[in-house]
Amino acid sequence: MNPADTPRSNTALVVRVDARQCEVLLDGDIRPALLRGRLFEERGSDKSPVAVGDSVTISYENDDIAIDAVQERRNVFSRRVAGEDYDLRQVLATNVDQVLVVNSVDVPPFSSIVADRILTTCSFAGIPSVLVLNKIDRAKPRKLERIRSSYTAAKIEVLLTSAVTGEGIESLLAVLRDQTSVLYGLSGVGKSTLMNYIDPTLKLETRETSNSLMSGRHTTSHSRWYPLAVGGAVIDTPGVRKFRPFGIPPHELRLHFAEMLELGSGCRFPACLHRDEPGCKVIEARDHGDLALSRYRSYLELLEELESVYGGTGRNEVKDGPDHKARR
Numbered sequence: 001m002n003p004a005d006t007p008r009s010n011t012a013l014v015v016r017v018d019a020r021q022c023e024v025l026l027d028g029d030i031r032p033a034l035l036r037g038r039l040f041e042e043r044g045s046d047k048s049p050v051a052v053g054d055s056v057t058i059s060y061e062n063d064d065i066a067i068d069a070v071q072e073r074r075n076v077f078s079r080r081v082a083g084e085d086y087d088l089r090q091v092l093a094t095n096v097d098q099v100l101v102v103n104s105v106d107v108p109p110f111s112s113i114v115a116d117r118i119l120t121t122c123s124f125a126g127i128p129s130v131l132v133l134n135k136i137d138r139a140k141p142r143k144l145e146r147i148r149s150s151y152t153a154a155k156i157e158v159l160l161t162s163a164v165t166g167e168g169i170e171s172l173l174a175v176l177r178d179q180t181s182v183l184y185g186l187s188g189v190g191k192s193t194l195m196n197y198i199d200p201t202l203k204l205e206t207r208e209t210s211n212s213l214m215s216g217r218h219t220t221s222h223s224r225w226y227p228l229a230v231g232g233a234v235i236d237t238p239g240v241r242k243f244r245p246f247g248i249p250p251h252e253l254r255l256h257f258a259e260m261l262e263l264g265s266g267c268r269f270p271a272c273l274h275r276d277e278p279g280c281k282v283i284e285a286r287d288h289g290d291l292a293l294s295r296y297r298s299y300l301e302l303l304e305e306l307e308s309v310y311g312g313t314g315r316n317e318v319k320d321g322p323d324h325k326a327r328r
């Protein structure tokens with residue numbers, strides 16, 4: 001049959017990305033697709049020219065599919081990767097409705113700095129986020145409550161879940177239904193296990209599976225898009241050890257800690273960075289126990305990191321990539 005006889009779409013959805021090849025959802029099928037060399041020339045400071053979630057324009061070469069262009073992105077969830085000459089942006093997912101920041105409250109222990117780095121990035125990118133505290137079957141109630149209340153004070157929705165007892169899974173399902181969601185967090189927190197619990201047909205690899213196999217298979221090593229039986233889709237991501245926000249101007253960081261934004265409206269200086277300025281209401285609240293210390297510490301650590309990367313001379317100038325319109 002002449003392939004030209006069958007009507008074929010010229011747009012597709014990127015569902016997985018490798019070094020030079022990726023997979024796209026095209027007319028209901030998952031197909032391999034090649035990236036045109038030109039895309040690499042136009043990628044700016046981006047590690048890869050395409051990302052999971054991208055809507056792409058494609059063309060056909062016999063039966064091969066080639067990606068010609070990335071369509072404008074609605075939003076971009078990304079992180080900074082330290083490069084030799086200048087830092088790169090790694091786009092983890094695009095065009096998403098929300099990011100679920102998944103944490104364990106047992107093993108690995110909850111890390112507020114990791115969660116805060118990701119939550120701040122979502123706020124900067126204009127992507128709604130939800131904090132998931134998983135493995136509550138193993139948590140100490142008082143510690144769990146302390147974590148939870150520090151985030152409700154930060155106006156962040158918190159879900160408590162267990163992929164072992166099933167607690168909180170109904171609420172998780174309600175949040176995921178009909179949305180495109182990214183699951184993000186350290187490796188080992190239970191992202192893939194939660195997804196398998198919700199939709200057993202997904203059969204995502206979890207840590208136990210790969211440990212028991214000596215075949216050299218790894219748990220999630222690439223972001224991958226999966227449709228959900230209840231409607232919507234999830235993007236399972238490889239876990240990270242360190243999450244570095246990309247492109248947040250240091251003086252804007254304070255806008256992305258909601259509870260500080262409110263407290264800070266009373267600071268003596270309108271541009272107060274809440275570091276050591278006189279008349280700072282944020283520092284005052286911290287000293288009176290009205291602001292979680294963990295959140296304030298995260299803020300300061302991030303502020304210093306962003307200042308060392310983006311402050312002063314702008315040595316890590318952001319270069320335009322394909323989505324300069326949706327750069328935040």
Ligand SMILES: Nc1nc2c(ncn2[C@@H]2O[C@H](COP(=O)(O)OP(=O)(O)O)[C@@H](O)[C@H]2O)c(=O)[nH]1
Nearest residue numbers: 135162163164187188189190191192193206207
């Ligand atoms: N006790 C307990 N263990 C869990 C829970 N969720 C996941 N795990 C375990 O945590 C480990 C890592 O899970 P995995 O889904 O691979 O984590 P991922 O790296 O975030 O995808 C596995 O051994 C799971 O069985 C939970 O709610 N409670």
Ligand SMILES: [Mg+2]
Nearest residue numbers: 191192219220
């Ligand atoms: Mg996983």
Ligand SMILES: [Zn+2]
Nearest residue numbers: 267272274280
């Ligand atoms: Zn202040």
